[in-house]
Each structure stands twice: as structure tokens, then as C-alpha cells.
Amino acid sequence: MKSSVIYEGKHHKWVVFGRDESKPEKIVDTNQYLICTDTESMLLDPGGIELFSPMLTGILGYTDLNKLTTLFASHQDPDIISSLGLWDKTIPKAKLYAPLLWEGSIRHFGMENIKFMAIKDEGGEVKLGSNTFRLIPAHYLHSAGNFNLYDPEAKILMSGNIGGAQEKGDVPMFVEDFGKHVAYMEYFHRRWMPSNRAKMNWIARVKELEINIMAPQHGRIFKDEDVQEFLAWFEKLDVGCA
Numbered sequence: 569m570k571s572s573v574i575y576e577g578k579h580h581k582w583v584v585f586g587r588d589e590s591k592p593e594k595i596v597d598t599n600q601y602l603i604c605t606d607t608e609s610m611l612l613d614p615g616g617i618e619l620f621s622p623m624l625t626g627i628l629g630y631t632d633l634n635k636l637t638t639l640f641a642s643h644q645d646p647d648i649i650s651s652l653g654l655w656d657k658t659i660p661k662a663k664l665y666a667p668l669l670w671e672g673s674i675r676h677f678g679m680e681n682i683k684f685m686a687i688k689d690e691g692g693e694v695k696l697g698s699n700t701f702r703l704i705p706a707h708y709l710h711s712a713g714n715f716n717l718y719d720p721e722a723k724i725l726m727s728g729n730i731g732g733a734q735e736k737g738d739v740p741m742f743v744e745d746f747g748k749h750v751a752y753m754e755y756f757h758r759r760w761m762p763s764n765r766a767k768m769n770w771i772a773r774v775k776e777l778e779i780n781i782m783a784p785q786h787g788r789i790f791k792d793e794d795v796q797e798f799l800a801w802f803e804k805l806d807v808g809c810a
């Protein structure tokens with residue numbers, strides 16, 4: 569499992585984990601994000617059960633386990649949160665922020681100890697140390713109940729499946745040539761995202777945010793002008809069709 573710091577501020581830092589060389593071939597590669605403050609840490613889209621041990625080892629390089637107080641699941645899929653049953657035994661006092669819509673499904677991954685913090689459809693906030701993060705609705709992109717997490721200080725939007733790419737191998741963490749990157753994103757967005765109306769609602773919502781980094785759950789991360797390139801490309805793309 570590779571990791572790198574993508575933001576380091578006064579109060580907190582962001583770390584991405586991915587490009588897991590130990591994962592079985594037919595398992596999709598995913599990005600997991602860790603936000604560390606001095607007092608607490610939060611893991612975003614913690615990943616599948618298969619990734620639990622490399623993730624645990626990776627995280628310990630950046631934070632103490634007793635500081636890992638918070639998990640966030642953008643939606644209910646197994647590559648997002650099927651590791652929950654193992655986290656439940658490892659950090660039993662933690663909280664999980666996840667869509668209310670999916671509580672009944674997510675609990676099937678095993679959750680006896682961790683506290684479920686239901687995110688209502690309209691979104692909300694997560695506090696961590698002295699930081700406050702916004703939970704931005706991204707419903708139907710692709711999941712029916714789906715959220716992004718926005719960090720107003722770092723200006724990072726963790727965008728879940730939006731911006732995801734299916735590029736194989738040990739590729740760089742950041743997009744380097746947007747034009748070339750489109751080839752790895754197009755089918756995924758057309759086939760997985762079911763609604764042009766939901767897409768336009770989301771674009772209008774995130775255009776109000778200042779975004780320096782857009783961090784998806786699959787593939788490379790967008791920064792600076794590539795974020796605006798993505799929004800313009802996504803706006804034109806007809807989704808909900810293969």
C-alpha cells in the first residue's frame with residue numbers, strides 16, 4: 569500500500585493511501601484518505617475487508633490508533649466500507665458518519681461497537697479537532713444516498729466515485745494530462761452515474777466551493793485547473809447510458 573501526504577496545513581494534514589500492490593488482481597484499486605489533526609484522525613472511505621491489514625499498517629505510520637476517532641463512508645458499497653466489521657473490533661469507541669439511507673445495509677458489514685452517525689439527505693458537518701468539514705450531497709453519483717466531504721481550510725473536495733478512473737497499475741497519484749486522463753474516466757461515469765439531472769445539481773453545488781484538490785475514491789487526484797477541467801468535461805458528458 570502506497571501513501572503520500574497531499575496537504576499539510578497549520579492544523580491538519582491529508583494523506584492518501586492506494587496503489588495497493590498486495591491486492592488480488594480482480595479487486596478494484598481504491599484510494600483511502602486519512603485526515604490527521606493533533607488530537608484526532610478521521611479515515612474517509614476506509615476500504616474493503618481485503619485492505620484492512622495493509623490500511624491498518626499504513627495508518628500507524630501517521631497516527632496513533634487511539635486518535636482514530638472517526639470514519640466516514642460516502643456510500644454503502646463493499647469497496648468503501650466492507651472493512652467495517654474489523655474496524656469495529658479495532659477502534660470500538662469510534663464514530664461512523666454515513667448516509668442515513670444506507671444504515672440498514674451498512675450494518676450488515678458488522679457494527680456492534682462503533683456509533684452510527686446518520687447523515688440526512690441534506691448533508692451536514694463533521695468536527696475533528698479544531699476543524700469542521702462539510703458533508704455535501706452527491707446523491708445518485710453513483711449511489712442513491714451519497715456524500716462528498718469538503719475541507720474549507722485545505723480547499724479539498726473528497727469526491728467519492730465522482731472523478732473516479734479505471735487506470736491499471738502503479739500510476740502517479742495526480743492527473744498530469746487531463747486530455748489523456750479522460751479515456752480512463754469516460755465509461756465509468758457514463759455507466760455508473762445514472763442521472764444527468766443529479767449530475768447538474770451536484771455541479772451547481774460544488775461550483776460554489778473553492779476547490780484546490782478534488783480527491784476521488786478511484787484513480788488519480790485532480791488539482792488546480794484540472795478540477796475546473798473535470799467540472800466542464802462532466803457537465804457535457806451524457807450519463808446514465810453505456
Ligand SMILES: [Fe+2]
Pocket residue numbers: 643645648710711729
Ligand atoms: Fe460505489
